[in-house]
Amino acid sequence: MLDDRKKKVLQAIVEEYINTAEPVSSNALTTNHGLNCSSATIRNEMAELEKNGYLDKTHTSSGRVPSEKGYRYYVDELLNDKDISLEEIKYISSKLETKVNEIEDLTKITANTISEVTHYTAVSIGPKTSNQIIEDIKFVLLGSRMMMAVILTDTGLVKETIIKFDEDVTQKQIETMNYMFNNKLKGQPIETIDRPLEDYLYDEMTYSVNVIKPVIEQLKKVIQEDENIYLEGANKSFDLPEFNSLEVAKNFVNILDTKEVVADMLNSGFAEDINVYIGDENKQDELKDFSVVTFKHKVNGKDLGTIGIIGPKRMDYSKVISVMKYINKKLKEM
Amino acid sequence: MLDDRKKKVLQAIVEEYINTAEPVSSNALTTNHGLNCSSATIRNEMAELEKNGYLDKTHTSSGRVPSEKGYRYYVDELLNDKDISLEEIKYISSKLETKVNEIEDLTKITANTISEVTHYTAVSIGPKTSNQIIEDIKFVLLGSRMMMAVILTDTGLVKETIIKFDEDVTQKQIETMNYMFNNKLKGQPIETIDRPLEDYLYDEMTYSVNVIKPVIEQLKKVIQEDENIYLEGANKSFDLPEFNSLEVAKNFVNILDTKEVVADMLNSGFAEDINVYIGDENKQDELKDFSVVTFKHKVNGKDLGTIGIIGPKRMDYSKVISVMKYINKKLKEM
DNA sequence: TTTAGCACTCTTTACTATTGTTTGCTAACT
DNA sequence: AGTTAGCAAACAATAGTAAAGAGTGCTAAA
Numbered sequence: 001m002l003d004d005r006k007k008k009v010l011q012a013i014v015e016e017y018i019n020t021a022e023p024v025s026s027n028a029l030t031t032n033h034g035l036n037c038s039s040a041t042i043r044n045e046m047a048e049l050e051k052n053g054y055l056d057k058t059h060t061s062s063g064r065v066p067s068e069k070g071y072r073y074y075v076d077e078l079l080n081d082k083d084i085s086l087e088e089i090k091y092i093s094s095k096l097e098t099k100v101n102e103i104e105d106l107t108k109i110t111a112n113t114i115s116e117v118t119h120y121t122a123v124s125i126g127p128k129t130s131n132q133i134i135e136d137i138k139f140v141l142l143g144s145r146m147m148m149a150v151i152l153t154d155t156g157l158v159k160e161t162i163i164k165f166d167e168d169v170t171q172k173q174i175e176t177m178n179y180m181f182n183n184k185l186k187g188q189p190i191e192t193i194d195r196p197l198e199d200y201l202y203d204e205m206t207y208s209v210n211v212i213k214p215v216i217e218q219l220k221k222v223i224q225e226d227e228n229i230y231l232e233g234a235n236k237s238f239d240l241p242e243f244n245s246l247e248v249a250k251n252f253v254n255i256l257d258t259k260e261v262v263a264d265m266l267n268s269g270f271a272e273d274i275n276v277y278i279g280d281e282n283k284q285d286e287l288k289d290f291s292v293v294t295f296k297h298k299v300n301g302k303d304l305g306t307i308g309i310i311g312p313k314r315m316d317y318s319k320v321i322s323v324m325k326y327i328n329k330k331l332k333e334m
Numbered sequence: 335m336l337d338d339r340k341k342k343v344l345q346a347i348v349e350e351y352i353n354t355a356e357p358v359s360s361n362a363l364t365t366n367h368g369l370n371c372s373s374a375t376i377r378n379e380m381a382e383l384e385k386n387g388y389l390d391k392t393h394t395s396s397g398r399v400p401s402e403k404g405y406r407y408y409v410d411e412l413l414n415d416k417d418i419s420l421e422e423i424k425y426i427s428s429k430l431e432t433k434v435n436e437i438e439d440l441t442k443i444t445a446n447t448i449s450e451v452t453h454y455t456a457v458s459i460g461p462k463t464s465n466q467i468i469e470d471i472k473f474v475l476l477g478s479r480m481m482m483a484v485i486l487t488d489t490g491l492v493k494e495t496i497i498k499f500d501e502d503v504t505q506k507q508i509e510t511m512n513y514m515f516n517n518k519l520k521g522q523p524i525e526t527i528d529r530p531l532e533d534y535l536y537d538e539m540t541y542s543v544n545v546i547k548p549v550i551e552q553l554k555k556v557i558q559e560d561e562n563i564y565l566e567g568a569n570k571s572f573d574l575p576e577f578n579s580l581e582v583a584k585n586f587v588n589i590l591d592t593k594e595v596v597a598d599m600l601n602s603g604f605a606e607d608i609n610v611y612i613g614d615e616n617k618q619d620e621l622k623d624f625s626v627v628t629f630k631h632k633v634n635g636k637d638l639g640t641i642g643i644i645g646p647k648r649m650d651y652s653k654v655i656s657v658m659k660y661i662n663k664k665l666k667e668m
Numbered sequence: 669t670t671t672a673g674c675a676c677t678c679t680t681t682a683c684t685a686t687t688g689t690t691t692g693c694t695a696a697c698t
Numbered sequence: 699a700g701t702t703a704g705c706a707a708a709c710a711a712t713a714g715t716a717a718a719g720a721g722t723g724c725t726a727a728a
Binding site for chain 2: 720721722723
């Protein structure tokens with residue numbers, strides 16, 4: 001375990017580096033960090049912290065930079081909640097009070113808010129459909145060969161899709177089908193729309209395969225399809241000094257351009273609400289040089305979407321986590 | 335007017351520069367461009383082309399680079415249609431034959447296809463809603479205080495939105511409202527949903543304002559709201575040499591991040607189908623250093639969305655325009 | 669009108685010297 | 699034993715210089 005002064009030194013280095021993006025020298029820590037000792041003493045402490053893997057050097061005579069282990073220790077043990085300014089509180093409140101009719105929009109707005117307040121790039125994804133419980137299904141005829149299906153789930157998600165037929169269908173047919181679907185699916189998780197249901201319907205109904213098949217197929221497609229990924233503030237990252245390296249900038253754009261990586265990243269958190277992944281801790285190779293903080297938006301244990309912040313490993317974890325905690329509290333109050 | 339050899343020289347320089355991204359020297363044109371003369375002669379021609387504004391130099395003793403006037407002349411007068419390879423034809427066909435139920439999806443797929451074939455970044459926007467003709471409106475009750483409104487237009491666009499009420503509404507109320515709305519709006523452009531309609535409904539209907547108001551407000555919101563902008567292949571641009579300049583890369587990300595600029599860009603074309611904007615010709619300040627080619631997807635004069643390619647001024651106009659023309663033909667066949 | 673030849677311009681690259689920052693170590697001090 | 703002052707060594711960053719290379723413009727001859 002680290003003794004008290006080592007903790008202080010590590011914390012000072014992490015925070016200094018987060019602020020300046022420059023390797024931190026022993027001299028820089030002699031003032032304004034409550035360490036009443038000379039730079040030589042700090043140098044000794046730094047050398048030991050480096051030996052234990054908490055710090056790195058960029059070259060033999062450079063100042064110190066936190067290692068991933070250093071950041072992890074900082075996040076786990078040394079992090080203080082940061083106060084949120086009055087302006088920020090006002091801004092967050094006004095954003096979250098926007099009246100929204102669809103919960104996916106709320107996730108978007110939350111992502112946008114977090115990005116604006118933290119000045120990092122945010123991504124969001126809607127709630128996972130497959131394990132939600134179907135509360136109601138409505139079929140609406142739109143012309144003679146087109147229909148809309150609307151699925152309502154327990155979390156308030158409304159999912160609609162258009163289905164086209166190769167032959168004319170009647171209002172009567174739609175109504176019967178609607179009854180059958182509801183009968184079988186109400187109270188079931190959405191993923192129930194699958195093979196067994198298909199077989200059941202073919203058995204029960206006397207309609208042409210041209211009517212039932214498109215419905216089943218389109219519904220299956222809808223529940224399988226990737227949730228909408230929403231990106232906010234990509235340009236914000238480009239103001240950070242680490243993005244002066246073309247390679248980093250290019251990697252970053254590549255990540256944001258690859259929906260699978262982003263979806264994977266947002267879906268891989270296992271903690272209750274906030275997850276922090278530092279560099280190599282990320283499961284996705286593309287993210288090894290970045291840090292990610294994700295935030296699951298839940299109400300009564302129900303998934304309402306996930307928001308992620310992507311930034312440099314030198315991320316202001318304290319700020320990001322404090323903002324997320326505050327927003328989480330606000331959302332729960334609603 | 336330019337004489338025949340000057341045209342050839344200009345064309346050779348533009349095409350060489352598009353290929354190499356390096357200033358073109360007089361020597362480089364003596365081979366492989368059908369100009370049977372020495373580098374000195376070409377130098378004389380280049381000097382005159384520069385005097386007339388078709389070429390630029392990066393410094394006194396550098397090779398030549400096309401000016402915006404030069405690119406414009408090339409696009410207007412010297413452009414040859416490029417052959418599309420068999421693989422490309424196959425790829426395009428397979429992509430466009432994907433069965434889609436919503437026309438916005440077709441626009442997305444088209445944008446994706448153009449980006450993949452040309453290797454440039456593409457953006458797309460759905461059809462402009464406001465001037466489409468309403469064919470049918472359906473109201474569907476989803477629970478006691480929630481309803482979905484579905485608007486069908488003449489172009490096949492299906493626009494749906496959720497409306498929430500502060501008090502319980504009955505199926506009967508919904509049906510009456512639905513009848514009234516259709517009665518007033520069928521055959522009218524979508525933008526008819528506005529003040530006069532609002533007044534009419536308040537006069538005609540005896541329902542509480544709590545029922546009518548949310549419907550009108552949400553419908554107005556839907557038709558006003560920005561169309562969905564879809565971005566494809568942002569990372570493709572980062573492989574181009576001009577994006578080695580951090581400033582350019584940053585500008586580019588900023589543009590793509592600013593939906594208003596992209597929407598503006600896509601909506602500002604006035605030509606029938608394909609529009610080319612070179613550098614300063616762009617109406618948006620942010621785009622002054624880029625070139626944009628837009629393509630309006632229309633069937634029977636009806637707007638089905640617009641796709642845009644953003645790239646360096648050194649864009650392969652010939653390729654981009656050929657691909658767009660081919661895709662346009664394919665789409666019209668469908 | 670075309671072209672060969674050459675001086676001149678400017679970029680690019682490599683090399684060198686200088687300056688400044690920061691460390692690690694040693695020896696002295698508390 | 700822990701702390702500190704002092705100093706040599708390592709290295710980055712910057713500026714300056716020189717040499718090489720690419721390309722033009724101009725002149726004069728074909």
